[in-house]
Amino acid sequence: MNRMFKVIKMEFRMTAANKAFIIITILGPFLLLAVTVLPSLLTRSSTGVAEGTVVGIVGADERLMAGLRSAVKESPVTVVSGSSEQSMREALRETGVKAFVLIPDDYLSAGSLQYFSATGTDFLLRDMVRTFIGNAIVSIRMEKEGLDAERISYLSSRPWLETIVVSKDGDGAGQDEFSVIMTSIAFVMLLYMTILLHGQSAARSVLKEKTSKTVEIMLSSIKPSEMLFGKIFGQAAAGLLQYAFWISTSFLLIKVIGPAANLNLPVALNGANLFYLVVFFILAFFIYSSAYAGIGAAAEDESHLGQLSWPIMIFLIVPMVMVSAIIMNPSAPLVVFLSLFPLTAPIVMFERILIGSPAAWEVILCICILVATVAGITFAAGKIFRVGILMTGKRFKFGEILKWVRYKSA
Amino acid sequence: MISVENISKSFDAVEAVKNVSFSAKPGEIFGLIGPNGAGKSTTIRMIMNIIAPDSGRILFDGRPMVEADKERIGYLPEERGLYKKVKMNDMLLYLGELKGADRSRLQDNIDRWLKKFDLTGWQYRPISELSRGMSQKVQFVAAVAHEPAILFFDEPFAGLDPVSSDLLRESIIELSGKGCTVLFSTHIMEQAERLCNRIFLINSGKQVVYGTLDEIKSAYGSKTVAIEYDGDGSFIRRLPYVAKADLYQRWAELDLADNADPDELLQELARRLSIRRFEIKAPSLHSIFVSLVGGAKEKGDAS
Numbered sequence: 070m071n072r073m074f075k076v077i078k079m080e081f082r083m084t085a086a087n088k089a090f091i092i093i094t095i096l097g098p099f100l101l102l103a104v105t106v107l108p109s110l111l112t113r114s115s116t117g118v119a120e121g122t123v124v125g126i127v128g129a130d131e132r133l134m135a136g137l138r139s140a141v142k143e144s145p146v147t148v149v150s151g152s153s154e155q156s157m158r159e160a161l162r163e164t165g166v167k168a169f170v171l172i173p174d175d176y177l178s179a180g181s182l183q184y185f186s187a188t189g190t191d192f193l194l195r196d197m198v199r200t201f202i203g204n205a206i207v208s209i210r211m212e213k214e215g216l217d218a219e220r221i222s223y224l225s226s227r228p229w230l231e232t233i234v235v236s237k238d239g240d241g242a243g244q245d246e247f248s249v250i251m252t253s254i255a256f257v258m259l260l261y262m263t264i265l266l267h268g269q270s271a272a273r274s275v276l277k278e279k280t281s282k283t284v285e286i287m288l289s290s291i292k293p294s295e296m297l298f299g300k301i302f303g304q305a306a307a308g309l310l311q312y313a314f315w316i317s318t319s320f321l322l323i324k325v326i327g328p329a330a331n332l333n334l335p336v337a338l339n340g341a342n343l344f345y346l347v348v349f350f351i352l353a354f355f356i357y358s359s360a361y362a363g364i365g366a367a368a369e370d371e372s373h374l375g376q377l378s379w380p381i382m383i384f385l386i387v388p389m390v391m392v393s394a395i396i397m398n399p400s401a402p403l404v405v406f407l408s409l410f411p412l413t414a415p416i417v418m419f420e421r422i423l424i425g426s427p428a429a430w431e432v433i434l435c436i437c438i439l440v441a442t443v444a445g446i447t448f449a450a451g452k453i454f455r456v457g458i459l460m461t462g463k464r465f466k467f468g469e470i471l472k473w474v475r476y477k478s479a
Numbered sequence: 480m481i482s483v484e485n486i487s488k489s490f491d492a493v494e495a496v497k498n499v500s501f502s503a504k505p506g507e508i509f510g511l512i513g514p515n516g517a518g519k520s521t522t523i524r525m526i527m528n529i530i531a532p533d534s535g536r537i538l539f540d541g542r543p544m545v546e547a548d549k550e551r552i553g554y555l556p557e558e559r560g561l562y563k564k565v566k567m568n569d570m571l572l573y574l575g576e577l578k579g580a581d582r583s584r585l586q587d588n589i590d591r592w593l594k595k596f597d598l599t600g601w602q603y604r605p606i607s608e609l610s611r612g613m614s615q616k617v618q619f620v621a622a623v624a625h626e627p628a629i630l631f632f633d634e635p636f637a638g639l640d641p642v643s644s645d646l647l648r649e650s651i652i653e654l655s656g657k658g659c660t661v662l663f664s665t666h667i668m669e670q671a672e673r674l675c676n677r678i679f680l681i682n683s684g685k686q687v688v689y690g691t692l693d694e695i696k697s698a699y700g701s702k703t704v705a706i707e708y709d710g711d712g713s714f715i716r717r718l719p720y721v722a723k724a725d726l727y728q729r730w731a732e733l734d735l736a737d738n739a740d741p742d743e744l745l746q747e748l749a750r751r752l753s754i755r756r757f758e759i760k761a762p763s764l765h766s767i768f769v770s771l772v773g774g775a776k777e778k779g780d781a782s
Contacts (some may be wrong), residue, residue: 072577079573083565282560286621289554289631290577291544333522459530 073295073302080303084270085310093266094311097259098318118145118194125151125160125169133172136205146197161187168194170202250396253423256342259387260350260419267308268357269378274300275454276374277366284458293455297366298447301358303437308354309347316343324330345422352439353415356446357381363450367457367470380467384412392420399424409435411442449474480726481526481629486535495521497536497684500696503662503677505628508655510675511664512764514772518684519664520557522629526662527554536607550579553627557634557664559618563607567598570606570619580625592620598647615639619647629660648674668765678764682772691725692764699767702735706748707756714751720744 084090126137126148137148150165151157157169168191171183182202184195208218226313275297287296323339360381368374388395388407395404399421408417408427418435421427427435456473457465482502488495496518503509511519524530526537528544561570568589575585593599596616601609609617615638622630627681632651636644651674655661665671671678678695680688688695696702707730715731716724720739725732735741741759748754 072579075573075576083562086564271539281562282556282558283562285524285529285556285558286554286560286574286618287577289527289552289556290549290574314540459524 072291072412073299076291076296076299077303077306080274080300081306081310083274084304084307086333086377090259090307090311093262094314097315098322100255100259102322118197122146122194123166124148124165124194125157125166126172127151127154127157127169128174129176132209133176133205136208140201140205144197144201146194148199148201157185160234161185167191168198170198170266172202176206176292177213189350210365219313241296249424250393253396253420256346256391256423257392257416257420260346260353260416261385263308263311263350264353264357264415265382265385267304267354268361268381271301271304271358272361272365272368272374272378273371274304275362275458276368276371278371279366279368279458285403288458294451296458297359297362297451297454301355301362301447304358305351305354308350312347312350316347319343342423345419348436349415349419352436352443355443356411356415356439359443359447360448363457364470366454367460367465369464373464377467377470381412385416388416388420389411389416395420399427405431411438414439480538480540481539481662483522483536484536484538486491486522486525486537488525488530488531495684496525496532499679499681499684499686501679501686501689502536503629503660505658505660506655507676508661508674509652510576510671510678511662511681512666512668512671512675512678512768513681513687514666517666517681519681520633521684522681523633523662523664527631536538543580551628553578553622553625553630555622555630555632555635557637559615561606561614561617561621564605565604566605567593567609567617568602569618571624574621575625578625579628584626585624586594588624588626589620592624593648596620596643609640612643616643616647619649619650623650623654627659627698629662631664633664634666635663636665636667656689668763672764679763680768680771687771688767695764695767696761699762699771702739702741702762703760704733704735704741704744705756705758705760706731706733706754708748708752708754710752712752715748718744718747720747751780 119176122145126134127150129137129150133457134148134150134241137388137457141148151160151169154171157166161169168184168186171185173179173182176182186195211218211221279295291299320340320343361378364377364381368377370440391404391407395407395417398404404421407413408431410417414435418427418432422432428451452474453470459471480502482500487497487499488767499518499522500694501509501511511522513519522529525532528537528546528549535546536556537595539545565573571589572582572585575589576582589602590599596619598616598620600611601613606614606617619632619635623630630651635647635651639647651661651663663671672692675692676693678688679686680695688699690698708744709729712726712729712731715721715726715733720736720741720743721733722736722739723734735744745754745757748757751772
C-alpha cells in the first residue's frame with residue numbers, strides 16, 4: 070500500500086508537471102466560459118445587433134423609404150438614403166455604415182436584392198435588414214392590390230412560444246434552447262475530452278515503462294497490480310485536481326463574477342450538474358483508464374497503442390457524434406439503452422441529466438452498472454497488465470490480448 | 480543466502496529454464512554465465528519474484544521468498560531505463576523509497592555514490608540530459624543506494640568505458656567485501672573470470688557447469704606451466720608431475736600430470752634450478768565454455 074502510494078505520487082507529479090496538462094487546466098474554464106456565457110452576452114440585446122447600426126439604402130423611392138423608416142423604428146437599426154452605389158461603397162469603408170442595399174427600379178417584382186457588407190458574416194444584421202425590406206415591400210404590394218396591410222399583418226400573425234423549464238426547484242426563467250444546447254455540448258465536450266486525455270495519458274504512462282525499459286527495475290520492487298493501480302490513481306489525482314480547479318472557477322463564476330457583472334448565466338451551469346460532471350468523470354475515468362492501461366501494457370509502441378485503442382475509443386466517440394440527436398430525443402429507447410450501456414453510459418446519461426430527462430431510478434441504475442463495470446474492467450486490466458507488461462517484440466492483436474484475461478495469474 | 484532449487488519455466492512450447500539449482504552465499508560474487516538467450520534473465524526474473532517458476536522453489540535464507548524480501552534486493556537489469564523527464568536525484572529517491580529505504584539515509588547514500596562516480600554535477604538535472612555511460616552509472620547507483628543485502632547485476636559492464644568499468648568492478652568487490660551477496664550475470668567470460676568466486680554456467684536453460692572457478696578449471700582442461708630458468712633443465716622431463724614437456728635452452732612449457740600439485744613442482748624445481756619465472760597457465764573460462772557449449776553456438780549468440 071505504501072509502495073503504491075509512492076507510485077501514485079510520482080505519477081501525479083509527472084502528469085501535473087506536464088505542460089499540456091497545465092495549459093488545458095487553465096484554459097478549460099475559458100473554453101467553458103466562451104461556449105456558455107458568450108452566447109448569453111451576445112443575445113443580451115435580444116437581436117444580436119448593436120444599437121445604432123447604420124444601414125444605407127440606395128435607389129429606394131420615397132414610398133419604400135418611408136415604409137422602411139417606420140419598420141426599423143423599434144429596432145437598433147437606422148436607415149439612411151444613399152445617392153449612388155459608389156458613394157455608399159465609400160461610406161462603407163470610411164464611415165460607420167455597416168452595410169447597404171441596392172434597390173432596383175423594379176423592386177416590387179425583384180426576386181433578390183444586393184446586400185453589401187463590410188464583413189460578409191453579419192448574418193444577424195442581414196436577416197434583420199431582409200425582414201424590414203421584405204415587410205416594407207410586401208406592404209406596398211398589398212396597398213397596390215387595394216388590401217389593408219395592417220389588418221392582414223394582424224390576421225396572419227402567429228404567437229411566439231416562450232420556454233419555461235419546469236424542475237423540482239420551481240419554474241426556471243425562460244431560458245432559450247440555444248443556451249441549453251450550447252451549455253450541454255460544452256459540458257459533454259469537457260467530459261469527453263478529459264476522459265480521453267486521462268485515459269490515453271494512463272496508457273502512455275504504462276507503455277513508457279516498457280519503452281523506457283524501467284519496467285523490470287519497477288517490478289523488482291513492486292507488484293504489477295501496485296504499478297497498474299498506482300498509475301491509474303496517480304492519473305486520477307491529476308484529473309481530479311484539474312476538475313477541482315474548474316469547479317471552483319465555475320462556482321466563482323456562478324456566485325461572484327456572474328451576479329457582479331450581471332451576466333445571464335445558463336441555467337445548466339449549476340451545482341447539481343457540476344456534481345454529476347464529477348461523478349461521471351470519476352466513473353468513466355476508471356473504466357477507460359483501466360482499459361487503456363491494460364492496452365498500454367500490451368502495446369509495443371505508440372503506433373501500436375493507437376491501433377489497439379480504437380475499439381475502445383469508438384464507444385467514446387459514438388455519444389459525441391450523437392450529441393444533438395440525444396439532446397433532441399433524450400428519452401428515445403436507443404438513447405435510454407446507451408445511457409445504461411457501460412461504455413457509453415457516462416456521457417449519454419450525463420447528456421440526459423443536462424436536459425433533465427432521466428428518472429431518478431435510471432440515474433441510480435446507471436451509476437450501479439458503472440460501479441460494477443469499474444470492478445470488472447480493473448480486474449481484467451490487471452490480468453492483461455500482468456501478462457503484457459513483460460511481453461516485448463510482438464505486436465499483438467486486440468483479440469489475442471483479450472484472451473490474456475483468462476490466464477492464471479503468475 | 481539465496482537457494483534456487485530445481486526451478487523450471489516454460490513459455491508456451493519453449494522451455495526457458497530446466498531444473499536449475501544453485502545457491503549464493505553472503506560475501507561471494509556469484510556468476511550466472513551463459514550466452515544470450517540461455518535462460519539467465521528468466522532465472523533472474525524468477526529470483527526477483529517478477530515471474531513465478533512452473534516448478535521448484537526459491538529460498539531466501541532458508542524460507543520461501545515473500546514480497547517484503549524485494550526490499551533487500553538491489554537489481555541492475557540488462558534492459559536499462561529511467562524516466563527521461565525526471566531529475567536524477569528524484570528518480571533515485573523514488574526507486575530507493577519503493578524499496579522501503581529511509582529518505583535521509585537514502586539521500587546520503589545517493590550523494591556518496593554520485594560523488595564516487597563523478598556525477599554530482601548532474602544530480603538535479605533531468606535524466607534525458609545524461610550520456611549513455613552516465614545513465615548506466617546512475618542505474619548502478621539505483622541498484623545499490625538502498626543498501627541491499629543481495630545484489631543482482633545483469634551485464635553490468637555493457638557500454639561502459641574502461642575507467643568506469645574499473646570503478647564499477649572496484650565497487651562490486653567492495654560491496655561483496657561488506658558481506659553482500661552479489662549475483663552477477665554476463666556472457667563475457669573474461670569478466671566473470673576476473674570477478675567471480677563461483678560460477679553457474681547455463682546454456683539452453685540447463686546447467687552446464689557449477690562450482691568454484693578453481694574446481695571448474697581443474698575439472699575441465701589440463702593445467703600448463705611455463706618456466707624460465709638458469710641451469711640444466713634436462714631432468715624436468717622425468718619428473719612425476721609432468722605429463723609432457725617442451726624444453727628449450729632456458730625456457731620450458733609443461734603440461735602437468737593429473738592431480739599434480741604445481742606448488743610441489745615449484746619447490747622441486749627451485750631446489751635444482753634458478754627459477755626466474757614460474758607461471759601456471761590455467762585454461763581460460765572462455766576456452767572451457769567453448770569446449771563445453773560449442774564454439775559456433777557462442778559465436779552466434781554473443782553477436
